[in-house]
Amino acid sequence: MSEHSPFDDDSEVAVTSESLRDDLLDAYPKKTRRKREKQVVVNHKQADESGLVSLPVIGANTRTIPGVITQRGCSYAGCKGVILGPTRDIVNITHGPIGCGFYSWLTRRNQTLAPTDEHDNFMPYCFSTDMQDENIIFGGEKKLAKAIEEAYELFKPKAIAVFSTCPVGLIGDDVHQVAAEMKEKLGINVFGFSCEGYKGVSQSAGHHIANNQIFKHVVGEDDTKRGKWSINLLGEYNIGGDAFLIEDLLQRCGIDLVATFSGNSTYDQFANSHMAQLNCVMCHRSINYVADMMEKKYGPPWIKVNFIGAKATAKSLRKIAEYFDDQELTEKVEAVISEEYPAVFEAQKTYKPRCEGKRAMLFVGGSRAHHYQELFAELGMKTIAAGYEFAHRDDYEGRDVLPDIKVDADSRNIEELHVDADPDHYRGDDRAKAIERERAGYKFKEYDGLMADMPERALVIDDINHHESEELIRRMKPDIFCAGIKEKYAVQKMGVPCKQLHSYDYGGPYAGFQGAINFYKEIDRMVNAKVWSMIQPPWSDQADQNAPSSSSIRREG
């Protein structure tokens, strides 16, 4: 195991991960420090005599400390914005003040492509009950029922979903009862989500609430049989058009994509998704439990995949082909990889020498901070610090720690569905195939987490806040910082380019082979732009000069 810190290669920076961690934590009062120190860890991997590597324990999925400026979103944002946001033909009505609805209205730049203009596409709309003071005082159920009726009259959708925001939970409107009554009255599927912003410690709670309701109310409604190599893609949200590139690759390989949860998705795809033979999980955090529930109820096993990075894409396509164990599919997959790779190599030849050795920090999402490290590695760039906004310990340390994760009061707040095998729809043949493949050494349900792939002694920080981001940038001066819109301009004022990885700014797509090339170009443009060296960071004229000055650690492009 390497004893080198990711910072060792920069002789100008006399700072270790350990000392930097101490400095970050020293700013806090005692009680706050006790909480934060569990979430800020140095990735010190220890191998025993047999070579078994153990990772540090990280605190995750705990409440943000009041007073710090977190990157997180609320539970409603996770439910409506992340999971249901990319569905195009479900009318999503936010029951609450308009501010909440605006917050989750296409803020992630999900894209969708209806086959023709005649097909439903409600994504550009923001549906809200626009609650006012009198609704808070006298209740908003009648207003909600009217809104559902109005949406039905105007759009005639297959389904309407209703999302509760904080005020609704506080006054006690029963959105589920209203939804059930309207389902009866209108004859379409109407269902609700108790996803009030305060429901969990982060947007992760909202993902869980969203997926549970889709699983309960939609999955399993359509038993139409599918092609001979059929999969679902779970945890891919079609930011910047990623799903379009992945769909194209799968189609060229002859793989039948039944449903994506939920990028470029439709109601009918969710309804038929249980007929897929294999579930492929992209974002482990937001959806691994749907893969588990589907396996228990219907039989298809699941694997972890990653379509971010050319190498990762090739590996994932090969892993899917290996599962089906069919010569024809294997040949098709290899043919597609061979067609795509020359352009990737060509682009690497151009961009790698310009980016090699530069350093990135990634603080995004619940898998993106892991997946994007593969793309940076393809450019020869090192990730010196990373962490998630809303992950749980297994996303950092791998699924082996699942039995050790304590269920706290916040997690108990989220309904855990009890799922049994469906007597009519459970497909024993999928299960039998999985057992046979497992015996041959094929790995299912496997995810080693972010820390296993992070450099030795890199800093791993859960739920990073503004103070910590600013200190990391001030002390380490990375060449690029990846985050979201809330951080973007603060980071850039410090003279460091910030790449949004929740919405891709105006760039992307970055998935698959073509997406990797797009990313190389974009990162080269960002890390080599001279403009960053012309910006005076706010601390440059501050009296406190304990830390190395920005000029002493600047790495000129």
Ligand code: SF4
């Ligand atoms: S925290 Fe509550 S009030 Fe704020 S956006 Fe989320 S649901 Fe709306």
